[in-house]
Amino acid sequence: MVHFLLLVGINAFDFLLLSGTASGIGAGTGVADWQQALIYNPAQTMPSERAGLSIVYACPYGVPGLNCVRVGAGFAINRINLNVGMQFLGIDGYGEYDLGVGLGLAITGEVITGFAVHGLLVRMPTAGWLFVPAFDGGISWSISKFRLGTAVQNFNRPRFDNGDEVQPRLRAGVAWEPVEPLLLAVDFGKQGESERLLAGIEIRIFPELKVRAGMETAPWCIRAGFGLKVKRFGVDYGYHYLSELGGTHIIGVNYTWN
Numbered sequence: 001m002v003h004f005l006l007l008v009g010i011n012a013f014d015f016l017l018l019s020g021t022a023s024g025i026g027a028g029t030g031v032a033d034w035q036q037a038l039i040y041n042p043a044q045t046m047p048s049e050r051a052g053l054s055i056v057y058a059c060p061y062g063v064p065g066l067n068c069v070r071v072g073a074g075f076a077i078n079r080i081n082l083n084v085g086m087q088f089l090g091i092d093g094y095g096e097y098d099l100g101v102g103l104g105l106a107i108t109g110e111v112i113t114g115f116a117v118h119g120l121l122v123r124m125p126t127a128g129w130l131f132v133p134a135f136d137g138g139i140s141w142s143i144s145k146f147r148l149g150t151a152v153q154n155f156n157r158p159r160f161d162n163g164d165e166v167q168p169r170l171r172a173g174v175a176w177e178p179v180e181p182l183l184l185a186v187d188f189g190k191q192g193e194s195e196r197l198l199a200g201i202e203i204r205i206f207p208e209l210k211v212r213a214g215m216e217t218a219p220w221c222i223r224a225g226f227g228l229k230v231k232r233f234g235v236d237y238g239y240h241y242l243s244e245l246g247g248t249h250i251i252g253v254n255y256t257w258n
Helices: 002-011 034-040
Strands: 051-058 067-077 080-091 094-106 111-124 128-143 146-153 169-176 182-191 194-206 209-216 221-230 233-242 246-257
Touching: 034 051, 034 067, 034 080, 034 094, 034 111, 080 111
Parallel strands: none
Antiparallel strands: 051 067, 051 246, 067 080, 080 094, 094 111, 111 128, 128 146, 146 169, 169 182, 182 194, 194 209, 209 221, 221 233, 233 246
């Protein structure tokens, strides 16, 4: 339980469970990946095909009885992109639920704006159920081989009935593809007095296989993983290591179609 309390203190309603590219490199504000759009930047809601479904599972840091599951779907119609998702983290009567809907609009071929609405739901053994709405906004801008992204999460400063407040989080990032098989990404995040820097790399070994690595600060975390895609079916694996908590294995599957 001590490990779980530390985990919640570090990551409450944050990216406990990442999927797609971000599960291996961490940085994702400027990376176009609909699987993690609602967590990093709601402007990144465009799936690689017209529509996609994904599910991700992890037992964070090997804490017995602690489970984390994320289910998401993305759709694209003309210039409008829609992403819906649900994430659950729970153990021994405590549970965090994040239900979200994100909408992206392509203003031009290079600029996409996005907005997301979340329902943050907490189940506590002593206080029962607590619920607040939360709002995110973001933008993505493509310039040649660069993609810039910025987002503000929880900008309405959600406050639960027991007085707990979820502070707004500012994210800014850039993704760069200097050559076609290589992706480099860097993010900066700030929440209250806490600041976080994330950096990662993805290399396409074969058309079907990509390998990933990354790191972040505050707290220090090392990431690695791979993505395998055969036709419309994809598998993503990520490993996260925090010195305070240990390692987490994350596995996700997705399916896209036109």
